[in-house]
Amino acid sequence: MTYNARSETVAEKSSFRNAWRHCQFCVIPVQAFFEPNYESGKAVRWRIEREDGKPFGLAGLWESRGGKDEETTWSFTMLTINADEHPLMHRFHKPGDEKRSVVVLDDDAWLAWLTSDREDQVRGFLQQFAPGRFRAVADPRPASRVKPASPPSLFPGEDSPSA
Numbered sequence: 001m002t003y004n005a006r007s008e009t010v011a012e013k014s015s016f017r018n019a020w021r022h023c024q025f026c027v028i029p030v031q032a033f034f035e036p037n038y039e040s041g042k043a044v045r046w047r048i049e050r051e052d053g054k055p056f057g058l059a060g061l062w063e064s065r066g067g068k069d070e071e072t073t074w075s076f077t078m079l080t081i082n083a084d085e086h087p088l089m090h091r092f093h094k095p096g097d098e099k100r101s102v103v104v105l106d107d108d109a110w111l112a113w114l115t116s117d118r119e120d121q122v123r124g125f126l127q128q129f130a131p132g133r134f135r136a137v138a139d140p141r142p143a144s145r146v147k148p149a150s151p152p153s154l155f156p157g158e159d160s161p162s163a
Contacts, residue, residue, distance in 0.1 A: 005061060005077040007103065007126045011119075016077060019061040023117050026076055027057040027110045033102055034139065035092035046092065047139035051132075057110055059103035059125055079103045081126055088131040104129035 010016045018024075032049035050056055059079045066072040083089035083101035090099045103126055105113055116122045 003077060004080045004100070004102075006100075007079045007081050010061070010079065016061060019063045019077075023122075024062050025114050025116060025122070026060045026062040027105060027113060028060045028076060028078060029055055029057055031055050033058070035089075035136075036094070037092055037136075037138070038095055039091065043094075044138055045140050046136050048088070048134055048136045051135050056107070057105045059105050059113060079126065081128065083128065086128050086131065088134060088136060089128070091136070101128065103127070104134075 005013070005016045011020045032047045034045050034047055036043040037046045038044075060076045061079065062074065062076045064072050064074050080100045080102055083092075083099040086099065086101055089101040093099055105125065109125065112121075113125050116125070
């Protein structure tokens with residue numbers, strides 16, 4: 001139910017510790033992820049993607065709730081790590097805030113991540129990604145569409161012409 005889980009405290013937080021303890025690891029396939037950049041003085045959404053444009057996987061945890069007499073609800077969270085010193089990711093988030101990054105899994109590590117069952121194995125995956133394989137570009141959200149105003153009435157004091 002929470003988008004991000006700090007890898008440093010994931011085993012302790014009530015939101016995540018059950019999934020962590022039961023090794024409920026998942027790979028979250030993405031084309032890109034987005035982060036706020038404040039270099040212009042205000043938050044601008046930036047897109048981070050692979051240089052080659054290919055999709056990639058993020059390390060995550062999954063959880064399910066319900067069952068038996070109630071509908072099962074599935075959720076997942078992305079694991080994050082400190083990125084204060086990362087050559088690319090240190091540019092994102094508010095000035096003065098800790099810099100965080102999602103955990104990008106190498107393409108050939110997905111199966112090992114999914115089948116890890118020891119904390120020392122899992123912690124080995126929680127590393128910064130190679131910045132040279134990624135690019136970041138400003139990608140502001142499109143302006144919200146404003147509903148056009150209704151045309152003025154032809155008959156003052158009335159909402160619509162009467163027949």
